[in-house]
Amino acid sequence: xxxxxxxxxxxxxxxxxxxxxxxxxxxxxxxxxxxxxxxxxxxxxxxxxxxxxxxxxxxxxxxxxxxxxxxxxxxxxxxxxxxxxxxxxxxxxxxxxxxxxxxxxxxxxxxxxxxxxxxxxxxxxxxxxxxxxxxxxxxxxxxxxxxxxxxxxxxxxxxxxxxxxxxxxxxxxxxxxxxxxxxxxxxxxxxxxxxxxxxxxxxxxxxxxxxxxxxxxxxxxxxxxxxxxxxxxxxxxxxxxxxxxxxxxxxxxxxxxxxxxxxxxxxxxxxxxxxxxxxxxxxxxxxxxxxxxxxxxxxxxxxxxxxxxxxxxxxxxxxxxxxxxxxxxxxxxxxxxxxxxxxxxxxxxxxxxxxxxxxxxxxxxxxxxxxxxxxxxxxxxxxxxxxxxxxxxxxxxxxxxxxxxxxxxxxxxxxxxxxxxxxxxxxxxxxxxxxxxxxxxxxxxxxxxxxxxxxxxxxxxx
Amino acid sequence: xxxxxxxxxxxxxxxxxxxxxxxxxxxxxxxxxxxxxxxxxxxxxxxxxxxxxxxxxxxxxxxxxxxxxxxxxxxxxxxxxxxxxxxxxxxxxxxxxxxxxxxxxxxxxxxxxxxxxxxxxxxxxxxxxxxxxxxxxxxxxxxxxxxxxxxxxxxxxxxxxxxxxxxxxxxxxxxxxxxxxxxxxxxxxxxxxxxxxxxxxxxxxxxxxxxxxxxxxxxxxxxxxxxxxxxxxxxxxxxxxxxxxxxxxxxxxxxxxxxxxxxxxxxxxxxxxxxxxxxxxxxxxx
Numbered sequence: 102x103x104x105x106x107x108x109x110x111x112x113x114x115x116x117x118x119x120x121x122x123x124x125x126x127x128x129x130x131x132x133x134x135x136x137x138x139x140x141x142x143x144x145x146x147x148x149x150x151x152x153x154x155x156x157x158x159x160x161x162x163x164x165x166x167x168x169x170x171x172x173x174x175x176x177x178x179x180x181x182x183x184x185x186x187x188x189x190x191x192x193x194x195x196x197x198x199x200x201x202x203x204x205x206x207x208x209x210x211x212x213x214x215x216x217x218x219x220x221x222x223x224x225x226x227x228x229x230x231x232x233x234x235x236x237x238x239x240x241x242x243x244x245x246x247x248x249x250x251x252x253x254x255x256x257x258x259x260x261x262x263x264x265x266x267x268x269x270x271x272x273x274x275x276x277x278x279x280x281x282x283x284x285x286x287x288x289x290x291x292x293x294x295x296x297x298x299x300x301x302x303x304x305x306x307x308x309x310x311x312x313x314x315x316x317x318x319x320x321x322x323x324x325x326x327x328x329x330x331x332x333x334x335x336x337x338x339x340x341x342x343x344x345x346x347x348x349x350x351x352x353x354x355x356x357x358x359x360x361x362x363x364x365x366x367x368x369x370x371x372x373x374x375x376x377x378x379x380x381x382x383x384x385x386x387x388x389x390x391x392x393x394x395x396x397x398x399x400x401x402x403x404x405x406x407x408x409x410x411x412x413x414x415x416x417x418x419x420x421x422x423x424x425x426x427x428x429x430x431x432x433x434x435x436x437x438x439x440x441x442x443x444x445x446x447x448x449x450x451x452x453x454x455x456x457x458x459x460x461x462x463x464x465x466x467x468x469x470x471x472x473x474x475x476x477x478x479x480x481x482x483x484x485x486x487x488x489x490x491x492x493x494x495x496x497x498x499x500x501x502x503x504x505x506x507x508x509x510x511x512x513x514x515x516x517x518x519x520x521x522x523x524x525x526x527x528x529x530x531x532x533x534x535x536x537x538x539x540x541x542x543x544x545x546x547x548x549x550x551x552x553x554x555x556x557x558x559x560x561x562x563x
Numbered sequence: 564x565x566x567x568x569x570x571x572x573x574x575x576x577x578x579x580x581x582x583x584x585x586x587x588x589x590x591x592x593x594x595x596x597x598x599x600x601x602x603x604x605x606x607x608x609x610x611x612x613x614x615x616x617x618x619x620x621x622x623x624x625x626x627x628x629x630x631x632x633x634x635x636x637x638x639x640x641x642x643x644x645x646x647x648x649x650x651x652x653x654x655x656x657x658x659x660x661x662x663x664x665x666x667x668x669x670x671x672x673x674x675x676x677x678x679x680x681x682x683x684x685x686x687x688x689x690x691x692x693x694x695x696x697x698x699x700x701x702x703x704x705x706x707x708x709x710x711x712x713x714x715x716x717x718x719x720x721x722x723x724x725x726x727x728x729x730x731x732x733x734x735x736x737x738x739x740x741x742x743x744x745x746x747x748x749x750x751x752x753x754x755x756x757x758x759x760x761x762x763x764x765x766x767x768x769x770x771x772x773x774x775x776x777x778x779x780x781x782x783x784x785x786x787x788x789x790x791x792x793x794x795x796x797x798x799x800x801x802x803x804x805x806x807x808x809x810x811x812x813x814x815x816x817x818x819x820x821x822x823x824x825x826x827x828x829x830x831x832x833x834x835x836x837x838x839x840x841x842x843x844x845x846x847x848x849x
Contacts, residue, residue, distance in 0.1 A: 352726045353635070353636060353726070355726040356725055356726040356727060357636065359726065359727075359728050359729070360639040360642075360643065360728075360729045361639075363643075363729050363730060364639075364642065364643075364729075367646065380839065390726045390728070391809055394724065394726075394809055395809070398808070410712075425776075425778060426778075426810075426814070427814070429817045429818055429820070429821050430817045433817055433820075454806055454808070457806055458808045461808075461810060
């Protein structure tokens with residue numbers, strides 16, 4: 102029985118962990134960089150304003166020639182792209198400096214303004230983008246415009262962004278590669294575990310999950326499951342043992358009970374009022390004994406892998422015999438029993454008596470569950486996989502939900518107790534089918550009722 | 564089942580068709596004596612339940628040895644077989660059983676497969692090695708077909724699994740006791756006006772030929788070979804079909820019903836009787 106496949110990898114725990122880790126890493130580094138950027142830019146801004154303020158104070162008290170000289174001197178020391186100035190007369194006509202025009206957004210109030218677009222100068226060395234600027238009226242009535250570029254801020258921003266990008270790509274690309282490599286090993290182990298589990302589900306309770314001796318989570322889990330399996334196997338043996346012991350222990354008392362009832366019945370004589378009750382009691386005991394024999398039979402079939410009776414046999418003769426055996430019963434129940442066999446059938450490797458019993462059970466059930474006037478079909482077909490023997494009827498069929506369960510011991514349909522002894526017969530069939538290494542498929546057929554197919558693999562290693 | 568109620572009344576003598584020449588074919592004097600008695604004397608009517616081997620004058624009761632370690636089962640076998648007019652000795656262990664069986668004088672042995680001291684299988688093997696041919700009915704808690712085959716191969720004549728019905732057991736004992744009563748050379752079987760030709764496989768009731776299917780023929784032959792004896796459904800399934808599981812439902816009844824329709828046609832005295840709870844028997848009507 103195949104177990105549901107493990108995930109293809111996207112939802113494996115390694116992937117999830119890596120994805121979560123990457124996400125957190127990106128988020129944290131972004132926050133870190135953001136804070137860094139915020140702090141650095143704040144600090145740089147402060148520096149800009151500070152230097153602008155210094156210059157403003159310096160130049161504010163100068164006038165005339167002294168101012169001109171001081172401005173030219175300052176230009177010699179300062180990098181032009183960072184600091185610039187423009188000198189204007191009272192009518193705002195440019196008198197000197199790199200700035201030839203008072204920026205429109207600049208308020209003429211002596212306070213520092215931050216301008217988003219700085220100057221329309223053609224000089225590439227002039228600041229173009231955002232800058233801090235101040236316009237002040239110097240002592241001789243001229244206007245001085247001082248500008249300090251925020252360029253260093255841009256550089257810092259770029260550095261931080263670069264750092265972020267490099268950091269992320271260097272984290273994510275090896276991360277994805279690592280994820281791909283990492284997930285392969287656990288998946289391989291999961292597949293091994295799955296294969297073992299499938300064997301266990303298929304009925305080999307002695308099998309255990311593989312342990313890699315790495316003492317990791319998977320090993321821990323496998324160890325836990327194995328301990329659980331030990332316990333389950335133990336319990337199964339116990340239950341089976343109890344079941345078999347009960348059967349064995351009750352054998353003798355049942356024989357005695359039947360015998361004593363029979364004896365009392367003999368003494369009661371015919372026609373006495375007790376006689377009828379006793380007959381009923383005896384008949385019930387017989388049913389009980391038949392069930393018991395069935396139970397014991399199943400456990401015997403399950404216990405012993407007996408293949409002594411295995412021979413090459415002709416399925417045609419077997420099926421015809423079955424047909425003849427059940428025909429009178431079917432006819433009495435006004436059921437049409439058909440047998441459809443192809444021209445040639447391959448021989449079958451198995452125990453004739455057990456196969457007869459199994460097929461008799463299927464056929465008996467089919468007839469039992471088919472109402473009068475219905476049909477029962479027994480058919481054999483052959484294909485590459487081997488021989489398929491099929492029994493189907495026009496009865497009520499087996500509900501899909503119960504198809505697997507009907508092969509279990511003591512199973513009874515939930516839709517009322519239609520017939521007694523339904524489960525045990527099919528359990529015997531299942532045990533026989535298992536013994537042969539065949540497969541029994543429960544489904545619905547074209548006659549509208551149940552369809553049970555016995556897939557006989559051409560040769561099972563004996 | 565209405566058929567069940569039919570057989571209630573007393574049932575007359577059961578007359579195997581070969582009664583007339585029985586003596587010359589019997590394996591032992593006891594069998595033939597019993598047989599002649601059974602067939603030739605008009606014994607008082609016998610109830611079906613206590614049918615058969617009873618009512619033999621005096622000394623020569625058939626003797627059965629029961630080797631069974633469970634006391635209650637042993638007592639039950641003794642009681643059941645005694646009620647069939649058999650003289651039953653019961654021992655509860657293998658060693659004593661084996662020595663008694665070797666000492667001889669028994670017409671049949673019922674043998675538990677699993678016994679303390681000496682195992683049932685060993686007893687059979689030992690007896691057969693000593694050329695002691697006493698029929699043996701093996702009774703076993705091991706129902707596996709392999710076990711059955713092993714038991715029969717060792718020399719057991721029939722195999723019955725626990726839990727068993729005592730009437731089933733008794734029916735098998737009777738069949739075993741009378742196994743040699745119909746010689747293999749017999750070519751014709753007859754019960755009342757029903758005749759079966761074993762060579763041409765033809766059957767006729769009075770002057771009316773019957774057309775029987777192969778299985779029906781086998782079934783009829785089996786019943787007629789054991790005319791006057793109760794044959795259980797399980798025995799029929801084992802003998803006619805050759806399988807040893809419980810086919811369940813009333814399959815054998817249906818087949819008997821078929822046969823009955825052909826043999827006991829309307830207006831004729833029914834020959835096949837249902838024995839309540841046990842099985843069937845073919846016998847001459849009273």
